[in-house]
Amino acid sequence: MSEEKSAVPAWEQRFRAARVSLPDWADDAPDRALYVSNATGTYEVYAWDRATDTHRRVTGRPNGTTDAELTPDGAWVWWFDDNDGDEFGIWRRQPFAGRPEGAEGPDEEAVPGLAASYSAGLALGRDGTVVVGRSTDEHGTTLHLRRPGAAEAVEIYRHEEYGGVGDLSHDSTLLAIDHTEHGDAMHSAIRVVRLSDGATVAELDEVTGRDEPRGVACLGFAPVEGDTRLLVAHQRTGRWEPMIWDVATGAETALPLRDEQGRELPGDVSAQWRPGAAALLVEHEYEARSELFSYALDTGVLTRLDTPRGTVGGATPRPDGTVEFLWSSAAEPSAVRSTAGAVVLRAPGAVPPRSVPVEDVWVDGPGGRVHALVQRPAGAAEGDGPFPTVFEIHGGPTHHDSDAFAAGPAAWLDHGFAVVRVNYRGSTGYGQAWTDALRERVGLIELEDIGAVRDWAVASGLADPGRLVLSGGSWGGYLTLLGLGVQPESWSLGVAAVPVADYLTAYDDEMEALKSLDRTLFGGTPEEVPERWTASSPLTYVEQVRVPVYISAGVNDPRCPIRQIENYVERLEQLGKPHEVYRYDAGHGSLVVEERIKQLRLEIDFVRRHLGAGVVGENRVDGTAGAPGAAVASGVAGRDGGTG
Template identity: 50%
Template sequence: MGYLARNYPTFPKQLPSGGDILDGDPPDSVGAAHYAPWVSTRTNAKAHKEGTRYMKAEERWQARFRAPRMTLPAWARQAPSRSVYRSNASGAWEIYAWDRATGGTRQVTARSQGTAHGLIDPTGRWIWWFADESGDEHGVWMRQRYGGGPDESVAPDIPPGHPMGIALSASGAAAVGVAQPGIFQIYLVRPGEPSELLYEHTEAASVADISLDGSLIAISHSEHGDARHPSLRVVRPGGQVVGELHCGDGRGVIGLRFAPAVGDRRLLVLHERRGRREPLVWDPVSDEQREIWLRDAGEINADWYDDGRAVLITSDNRGRTTLSRYDLGGGKIIPIETPRGVIEAAAARPDGTVEFAWSSAAHPPVMKSSNGHIVLNTAGPTSPRSVPVEDLDVDGPGGRVHALVSRPSTGTSPHPAIFLLHGGPHAHDADAFSPEVSAWVECGFVVVRVNYRGSTGYGVAWRDALQGEVGHIELADVMAVRDAVVARGLVDPDRLVLAGSSWGGFLTLLGLGTQPKAWAAGIAAVPITDHRTAYEDEAERLRAYHRVLLGGPPDELPDLYASCSPSAYIDQIEAPVLILAGENDPRCPIRQIDDYVARLADIGHAHEIYRYEAGHGTLVVAERIAQMSVQLDFVRRHLGLDG
């Protein structure tokens, strides 16, 4: 459980009357809702009625966090009745096994901070997962027999490190990627035998896939120095190079999966030869290539149908997803009917049906099949629904900016509002169910989410527009959307909160310092506060990414690293700040956050910090509720919403 520390030499607004404000450590049980942001202790009739309404709102948003969720079950290629999935039904995200033939399920892992990565081997005999300590993403791969039994380390001769991909073959061999300080390595692992080093380099590299028979291994690498636009290499056991794919400067090629049959050498790939992502079927031995041209592609992903004769195409465009089947024989594209919203994952079953994990902003996630059936329901109460999302397009300094707006179902405009900035930065907000968004809406806020330059889903040019002056580019787009919703009278310009996690947390702190008059409060979760210090402490794969985004390492570009860091503008911040930080975070390390908080204290700026014993976020449901409660309470007090 985390703990909250506050530093308020002066309060910009009077604290609200009524309600409990806790200092120091939180209670042992979050279920008691000691951080309850909307529970009033006033005794007059009107206040009691309002308190009851707010308590119901709190119960609803917490119910959305507590409702069990799961990922789309993945099955063994040669034993399709054996599946695995991740679920938070136990209170933390863990790995589960599901036997489709019998309907039986069992929990495979049970770790204090949850388990982030797991998969099943093609034969269905083994379940693999990554075991790290305290959520720091530094550890080793373990496995357990599908039916249960003792855990075993799969490669005890490989030192613990940060995972850089894994792929399993039907032969028992696995390709395992690991990042150590200053080096990226790819190993061929045969449990019980010495591991074989296939590849190593100082630039970022990861496992893309291994063929079903284990004879070919696809490696994503950036030997050319551009981790954002990787190249692809296929090698044999022993490291002999079979084939190479490179799209040129500023164009990436991403290996997806080998064909689903023993002896089939074809590899499904995404390329950017025409300035957008499109599928390609490649035989690395003969170098035969077949491009799949798609109209209005959006952000593309692809996977094989089980017979290898067709490809399942997933397209994310403007925050929503469509599915289609591409037949390799005739080149025909057949749309697959799905509800309007977002598909987090999709896969074709051996019988040709497609299973997919779907949700929308208003509808909680479900696991559906193209035949109309529900794939699997998790045990426990279902989540309350939420409000639908609205699209907003605004002219920004770099082109048209797309934003998603969620409005409360009660109250009148102008509302208080929170701008939730996504992480990544190469990610995007979408019309998907979000307990966090729903919590803010439930408590009377308009939620605005901006797919700023750097976001995916709007083409390669929009994604790659983020380079050099990072932070300032995205915030220019955010400000354009802010001005638009204020001008329309939807939100109150004096009650606007800027918030985000990871890269969104970085943008929040930078925005509070460079746009101080625009925001009434700020919430930064696991942020970057200083790029140089973060670079010194972060995981090796993040250093490679940093070099691409800013154009080089900090020793070569000290002024740029400084000008893009929130720490350079800390004296200009006017709004109170809440920072949430994981003690073991390898992505936005704690030292640079501690330095930033110490400077806030030195200048006497109103701030709070909530620290928790995990890494870059948490997989524990109770901890997520605690963090959401702290955020709501912080905003309630500083926007004067309970007085």
């Protein structure tokens, strides 16, 4: 063991350890699959021939690639090509086996003639039918159809509000579209159209004309030729549940999902078809954890699948009857597992060092009980403390923190901090009312819940009130800056990554899909309800900030654009407020491992310098610790489009 290797901090090992995502396989060629890995130090797309167990890197770009799909026959890999993380680009394609030897230049355009845009989904049919969803500031959402043999794609849908490709039917005759034409971006509707003539076959809208809007979302057509059943998610019971909708007849089939004791599953429930469409794979998310079931449609029997306590970060049913899933817990690094009992896919090298488990805490807040996940430094027992504490606020806002392995919080624990993560109102997994509660008083609602948990952390003896760090990325970065101004006496430091800082300017510059979401959250545009936007903008409260602020930002970020961050920084400078800013050449987060390590190193250094005595150094462990295995996968989704 070399001296250099043994000196690698545990937290850096967690970032550098090779990771793999859950493999996606081709519907008609199940031995061909795609996954994302950081094995080269940058997250890229890999093709995996499972029959020969050969792996090939498909993409190789300086800022990484994560969005890719296989054609149903497994012959082609489609991947989204943007510019330095700005999410504005085109689809390209490459043969699954690789480009011909000696081929030069970029991969071919998958659909020639379509200009660059933000992606609004992609559907690839078995007969070669292609539907590409595009979003632009000028035209809103457009969907384009290219039939087999056609030279060009034709526009088949356009609307100024955001929408996207849902799914193609198995025979490519029907297309499901998720849309928000009614203007409520938090509750989508579904339209099914016939591709032969563009006629609407069916519409499922739980928003228009209703006092309490409910969302519906496409989960996929039955994978059977001529089958017109569509699996959809709905909120009719105040939480997400699946049902089957036959778009040809209009018949709706409720799914009475009950566990072994006959109880309804209490959390949000999603589902996907199992091969052959005789059963469903069901995923249940509840109180920051998840579990898997199989549901037989003929008998209505729900059977629990054996998964450890923690979080399933994705699952896929295989034709042989097994289910593969990506699992982790806060203490245990992730792995791609099978219900057959094996680890399906291992990343090269060592697994990252373990971390510490989470404790569940429930705190009475102004809008109900707030769930928080708490971690104490390694070796600390309940009753030890108080500790310097980082409140790590999740993004989204329609997302939630879970009992899952995360390298960022683990790094703070290694440095002697307690870590608290709050599933504030606006978070998913606690019912629709909890998620929808943040509307109109945007940001302020979430801070009330965070404040209640902060008060509990101090009163319980966990957190040192003189060493409290408010931190987060994306929406979490927004809440950090807003919290420093709205709750100036509650926090010792602020660390905000890719935040919303000046909400009015952010609205002008952000991608159109997020403008639609913001109009829904605030109940109108900045011109229509200016007082709400002003009350929720961190820039409004910058004069009240009393503590040092650290901000990091991607210069190509379309979600939290750089100009509005510069406005906030300029105001900090004018007021003489202590702050530090780090700008990097990427979008909403980085897919480059060394860049992510650099960013966290800068944050840790900032916090340690300003908090002073009592903050311990970093733990160092043997760089060869652990056995070969997989770790956390990356992903891009929602406003919180950064990587995981």
